[in-house]
């Protein structure tokens with residue numbers, strides 16, 4: 410994959426970039442490693458000052474940054490601007506909370522025969538971040554803000570189709586005041602990830618992306634015995650029960666499916682509707698999906714822009730075409746738009762059987778699969794029947810049903826009467842093949858910390874911790 414900005418709305422290559430050489434990679438790792446030795450001793454107050462300054466710059470530059478993101482991966486300008494502002498919020502959240510989230514945790518000293526015992530969180534060192542293009546700023550910031558506030562330093566290998574956004578992030582973090590070498594972008598192909606991760610100066614890695622990429626990074630990290638966080642794909646269920654507010658459920662379902670032009674890991678992708686409200690839901694849902702305006706992502710009236718890459722559109726098309734050939738029914742959309750750029754319309758499909766690939770694979774585009782469930786047991790069974798376990802959405806006013814969904818859906822997050830959204834304040838991540846580890850909130854900032862147990866004996870008693878006096 411070339412490292413290049415290719416406008417998905419036109420297919421035009423705007424700018425190409427030369428990948429870093431092995432020598433440049435070595436220099437960058439060396440710079441990061443040397444910086445860590447000093448940076449880990451900076452105070453939370455210093456880091457917070459730099460994080461707040463970065464947030465201010467992000468806000469001040471939001472319009473230009475949003476335009477760059479739209480040019481590189483096709484999300485609407487409105488969505489891109491909101492993403493930049495969310496990144497500012499992410500930096501502020503960790504500026505305000507990191508010290509308390511990483512404060513020493515006292516333990517019951519008497520129970521372990523100590524004068525004092527506690528847990529201390531310390532940074533690990535150089536962390537490699539391999540990131541996807543779909544939220545090109547936010548995905549990287551939700552790694553960078555907690556990692557930097559914890560005292561780690563980062564090296565970003567971003568997706569090859571968002572090089573300008575990747576360079577911008579390192580630049581804005583440096584202008585925010587973080588010392589040189591704290592956060593660097595390396596423009597490299599995915600083949601460079603393995604040697605970087607194997608470098609003894611790199612302590613850990615995080616990857617957000619597809620299952621094959623996650624498997625490959627986890628295998629190398631396993632071989633090197635280095636910790637990883639993996640945020641991989643999802644095929645989130647969106648369940649609607651008879652007691653739900655149907656109009657709210659339908660309009661949220663539309664947003665949950667087409668956000669980011671349908672290319673979000675936590676987009677609702679499978680709509681599982683109780684049979685009592687199935688027909689009413691499908692009618693309203695199809696009407697609203699078909700009414701969305703597809704077009705130029707820079708136009709404020711556009712709801713859905715192009716898919717980010719030509720290959721991405723081909724993958725979506727293949728899943729839809731195979732399903733239709735096997736008997737699934739298109740209720741709206743289903744055919745690529747006849748215009749330059751990688752446009753695919755909002756699409757609703759019903760009558761899907763379990764032997765169709767679309768049943769179990771992630772559809773990374775604005776395509777909604779709708780299923781009928783006879784009751785709550787069947788709804789949960791369908792929801793849990795993929796290998797993914799990222800997010801989940803369930804709509805019901807019945808408290809007992811809400812508890813069933815909370816207890817029995819296999820996912821890293823369950824949102825009741827709403828849609829899955831990432832917030833700095835809430836842990837984010839998946840189970841099963843959606844990955845492991847958590848980003849955001851306290852869980853996220855501790856992922857790349859050494860949880861160090863501290864036990865201090867009493868010099869007077871000479872207690873050695875065994876519960877007996879030392880000889």
Ligand code: NAP
Pocket residue numbers: 410539540541542543544548566567568569570597598599600602603617618619620621622623625626639640641642643673674675771773799839843844
């Ligand atoms: P991708 O192809 O896996 O790429 C993600 C990143 O991994 C890119 O930087 C890519 O570099 C790199 N990469 C690809 N293959 C690699 C390999 N074998 N070894 C090391 N690095 C490798 O994924 P994508 O198409 O950009 O993103 C879409 C996927 O990400 C979807 O499955 C989506 O659900 C998932 N995602 C998950 C989350 C989450 O939080 N769980 C969030 C967003 C997206 P190149 O670009 O150079 O190939």
